[in-house]
Amino acid sequence: MKAVCWMGTNKMSVENVPDPKILNPRDAIVRITSTCICGSDLHLYNGLIPTMEQGDIMGHEFMGEVVETGSAVQPEKLKVGDRVVVPFTIACGRCFFCQQKLWSCCENSNPNYWIAEKMMGYSPSGLFGYTHMMGGYAGGQAQYARVPFADVGPLKIPQGIPDDKVVFLSDIFPTGYFGAVNCDIKRGDTVAIWGCGPVGQFAIRSAFMLGAERVIAIDRFSYRLEMAEQGGAETINYEEVDDVVQTLKDMTANVGPDSCMDAVGMEAHGDNPMYALDRVKQAFKLETDRPIVLRQCIQACRKGGTVSVPGVYSGFADTIPMGAFMNKGLTMKTGQTHMMNFMQPLLQRIEKGEIDPSFVISHRMPIDSAPQMYKTFRDKQDRCTKVVLDPWATATAA
């Protein structure tokens, strides 16, 4: 089959690899119909998260049709022919954490748990196509994927709804929603969201669903800010103002937003000397993460407010304003999304027509163009917001 493989920093390539096989009784094999490039894949593309290996298959946002199931998968849970969206987190469903619905903290799905434990103390769940530290599972930017614990994660999708509307249930829609849930929004709240990529876009809409009065979205690309405005947000282009924190103060009568969301993560950009210093430190591996947005979130948040972090961080970040965090009595909520809590309710919202997630798609391409699309997406060329790949289309059809 065709698969997008990580061949080194800035090197993606579409390779012919063997088809996946059932390896465990609770596995299923999915023939993939749609698969996406996620903003978090760019951290791997840029070589910033350790424990990738040349030849690793990328991708964690995919859907398709079940073509084979393992011996322990009950037909009432999942059977051949089912159309499914596969969540990016892998969960066994039976450990303490799964039973607490902390699915992304599953104890039994990461075979390389001990690498993550070295770095983080304890290991989160396995993830598709996202480093060996997170399990080393082959990802879904391919024609087929093996899905472990297939009786827990995959969400069955009725026929008749196009892929474009539901494929983002695999990650970014629930992740944006989870980011908004983590803001602890009360009716009338003001929420500031840094990052107007796909997760930020879904977070904006989710914040309104959860009762926010105002959402203020922050980015530097006008086409993304326009999309945020279409979602009902007020916007700040941080390159056009002197100081984002002061601007937020001015917009909120010197109170500050009730919640601040970092939907950017470890590769944040900025336009101040601190940003330059972080770039240097990251380049020399003195810190893994550039927490420019996280710092601003903590500074800008109102006293007693909540900082929500759906943006991906991988290791260590410097100069976090802990004094502000402590003295203002802030709360921080974060985590890889506990996918299974949100997929079904959000599917219902899509079915009822409350939201059509396909609005974020800017590019539909055949899988062969994945290497080029990684570059386009990373460099924000061609108004790129979200790339959906068709694993079966040929390059000439594009």
Added chain:
Amino acid sequence: MNENNSNTNLSSVVSNRAWRQSAPWIAGAAMAAFGLSRRSKSGLALAAAGGALAYAGWRANTSESDQFLARGSVLLNCSPQEAYQRYRNFEDLPKFMFHLESVTKIGERQYRWVALGPVGIPIQWDAEIVDERENEFISWRSLPGSELTAAGSVRFEKAPSGRGTILTAITHFDHPAGKLGYAVAKLFGKVPNFVMQQDLRRFKALIEAGEIATTEGQPHGPRSLKAAALKLADPDRPLARSAPMSEILKQQRRTA
């Protein structure tokens, strides 16, 4: 990590820095606990010897009196009864103790253990259950005349607030001489606690999830030459990139 190449690295394996740093108090405490738990004269002797051995034995260079001691614990989302019964079925231990080839019943409470040594060196010992209480604990030791002198215990305790069962296991081996000694060192010598923890995590996975998560046998694109060479040299070694996290990845990976 190059002990594939020759036997001469045995001393470096045994004198592994991390092990040396953590061994004294673990060994002393564990041996004392194990000795006391046996409630016998030999047990008391073992307990008393624990401290002395912990201090002296590990300061010395390798010798035939060295011991490998492993200790680990894990929280299982099941009752002590279920955990005990699954564990007590010794013939099934190789399902999650990947370094074991087989466990065979050879007597009333006696079992023959065969471990997979490196380059075809089998490690075999006969052991008997010296004491056990249903759903609570099992302790065992090797039979006199066995090729290997070993002992261990496993405890099953109810965790608070219905959180399942806390399993605690201790195993120690005398370090035999010669080729067998090398084989034992290869299996358990680097990071005995890590080998133990891997076993217990797999037991947990089997009990809770019904299977052990794996990526062995999944497809991938072309690996680098360096990666292939390293994999050939040591199939269990993770393949590090030249990132600062390579420090983390230097951590030895022995699942045997």
